Amino acid sequence: MREMRTAAVTAMLALLLVACTSGDWRTKDISGMMPELAFNLTNENGQSVTAEDYRGKVTLLFFGYTFCPDVCPVTLARLSRILGKLDEDARRDVQVLFVSVDPRRDTPERLRAYTSAFGKDFIGLTGTQDQLKALNKRYRVTYGYGEPDENGNYVVSHSGAVFVFNRAGEARLLVRDSDPVEAVLADLRRIIESG
Amino acid sequence: MASFPEILGALAPYEWQPLVTLVVGGALVLFLRGLAAGTRPGGWRVAAFLLGLALMYAVTQTRYDYYAQYVFFIHRLQHLVLHHVAAVLIALANPLPVLAAGMPAGLRERVIRPLWRARPVQWVYRTLQFPPVAALLFVGLIYFWLIPSIHFDAMLSRDLYALMNWSMAIDGILFWWLALDPRAPGPGHYSVGFGKRCLMLAAVAFPQIVLGAYIVFADSDIYQIYDVCGRPWPISASTDQTIGGALTWIPSAMMSVLGVVIVLAFWHRHERGAEGRRARTAPASAAST
Numbered sequence: 281m282r283e284m285r286t287a288a289v290t291a292m293l294a295l296l297l298v299a300c301t302s303g304d305w306r307t308k309d310i311s312g313m314m315p316e317l318a319f320n321l322t323n324e325n326g327q328s329v330t331a332e333d334y335r336g337k338v339t340l341l342f343f344g345y346t347f348c349p350d351v352c353p354v355t356l357a358r359l360s361r362i363l364g365k366l367d368e369d370a371r372r373d374v375q376v377l378f379v380s381v382d383p384r385r386d387t388p389e390r391l392r393a394y395t396s397a398f399g400k401d402f403i404g405l406t407g408t409q410d411q412l413k414a415l416n417k418r419y420r421v422t423y424g425y426g427e428p429d430e431n432g433n434y435v436v437s438h439s440g441a442v443f444v445f446n447r448a449g450e451a452r453l454l455v456r457d458s459d460p461v462e463a464v465l466a467d468l469r470r471i472i473e474s475g
Numbered sequence: 476m477a478s479f480p481e482i483l484g485a486l487a488p489y490e491w492q493p494l495v496t497l498v499v500g501g502a503l504v505l506f507l508r509g510l511a512a513g514t515r516p517g518g519w520r521v522a523a524f525l526l527g528l529a530l531m532y533a534v535t536q537t538r539y540d541y542y543a544q545y546v547f548f549i550h551r552l553q554h555l556v557l558h559h560v561a562a563v564l565i566a567l568a569n570p571l572p573v574l575a576a577g578m579p580a581g582l583r584e585r586v587i588r589p590l591w592r593a594r595p596v597q598w599v600y601r602t603l604q605f606p607p608v609a610a611l612l613f614v615g616l617i618y619f620w621l622i623p624s625i626h627f628d629a630m631l632s633r634d635l636y637a638l639m640n641w642s643m644a645i646d647g648i649l650f651w652w653l654a655l656d657p658r659a660p661g662p663g664h665y666s667v668g669f670g671k672r673c674l675m676l677a678a679v680a681f682p683q684i685v686l687g688a689y690i691v692f693a694d695s696d697i698y699q700i701y702d703v704c705g706r707p708w709p710i711s712a713s714t715d716q717t718i719g720g721a722l723t724w725i726p727s728a729m730m731s732v733l734g735v736v737i738v739l740a741f742w743h744r745h746e747r748g749a750e751g752r753r754a755r756t757a758p759a760s761a762a763s764t
Contacts, residue, residue: 310631420704422541424706424707424708425708435709436709437707437710440702441702441704454631
């Protein structure tokens with residue numbers, strides 16, 4: 281017990297030190313904190329896909345649902361604006377994976393119509409509850425459903441952050457709504473340039 | 476009614492941590508072996524130890540842990556159990572003699588006892604258990620893990636999350652063992668005077684009240700991590716934060732009151748015991764003069 285206690289204190293101090301020295305990213309650095317991108321899902325054409333199919337580009341991963349009244353359209357529109365500020369070459373190296381955690385309502389067709397409104401690099405994905413739970417748990421996030429109203433509409437609670445992966449699929453950054461556009465842009469450019 | 480697979484699913488850990496299973500399982504085996512070896516700690520002490528152990532296991536290694544990772548107030552309840560309630564139960568059970576009796580004699584006499592008596596170990600233990608240090612650690616850990624940026628990382632990183640919960644459980648047991656040790660200070664063991672313990676318990680109550688009230692009355696969303704990670708059901712951030720703050724504030728402070736009551740009872744019993752000893756020795760000394 282006592283040894284564990286001292287070990288814990290030492291580890292805590294070490295973590296603090298690390299936190300203080302590696303802060304040159306302007307959004308949240310999650311390198312080493314999260315595993316590489318991996319999933320089994322269904323794409324907008326109803327085909328089964330894995331993360332391997334999306335390697336080779338810098339990937340932004342975001343969870344949501346198309347009936348989302350606020351967070352999802354706002355976040356996706358903001359991403360669309362940010363990607364629009366990248367030059368042509370850099371843009372070709374980036375894709376956005378929008379994973380719907382509401383597969384009951386979000387059919388592949390509906391997802392395709394929804395994501396195409398934000399740009400051609402926005403790709404809709406969804407899956408079975410097991411597949412979605414596995415992917416959420418992998419990135420330590422979750423989702424859940426509210427009670428349906430008289431019309432059968434319900435609210436879905438889901439992660440509000442964007443996970444950024446490099447071309448090799450390694451987790452790099454977590455981008456929040458509160459991060460300024462320039463900060464996101466600067467960090468994205470850095471990841472695109474570093475390959 | 477929940478079906479059998481649902482119940483099994485709820486009892487299974489959300490994220491299995493072998494170290495928790497090992498330590499809780501090991502403590503349980505040692506305790507049962509200690510009972511089998513003939514120690515008689517009394518029914519309520521056995522119950523307190525087993526309940527404390529079961530609570531610690533339940534809040535970290537069942538479906539409960541899933542909700543604790545994504546809902547702030549359920550996380551606060553988890554820490555209330557680890558750092559206060561279960562730790563108090565384990566400390567009150569005074570399980571060390573039973574656990575020691577449950578150990579294989581060779582291991583106990585050749586490894587654990589010499590290690591425990593080693594000077595650096597005693598030095599570390601007595602430093603951590605020096606009341607001002609113990610009080611500072613107890614409150615400091617609560618504050619530390621609730622610093623928004625630290626809390627953010629702890630909820631995002633699996634390792635840091637585990638470290639956070641271990642630190643709360645271990646510090647909880649150390650602190651409450653110091654506060655609720657039934658023995659008065661004496662030769663051959665380390666314990667602290669009853670009056671000092673009451674002061675220590677009062678001292679840790681106020682910072683917890685201040686922190687809890689700060690969270691309850693905060694206008695803004697202090698812990699963004701729960702937005703980032705999503706919620707298991709659509710509970711509003713402000714409701715979650717208010718309940719979580721109240722749990723940090725009220726039950727934790729009540730535990731200090733309860734602690735003081737128990738310490739006063741120990742103190743009273745000790746004084747009565749001392750009077751009894753004086754009464755028994757007084758006639759003899761009177762006769763000799």
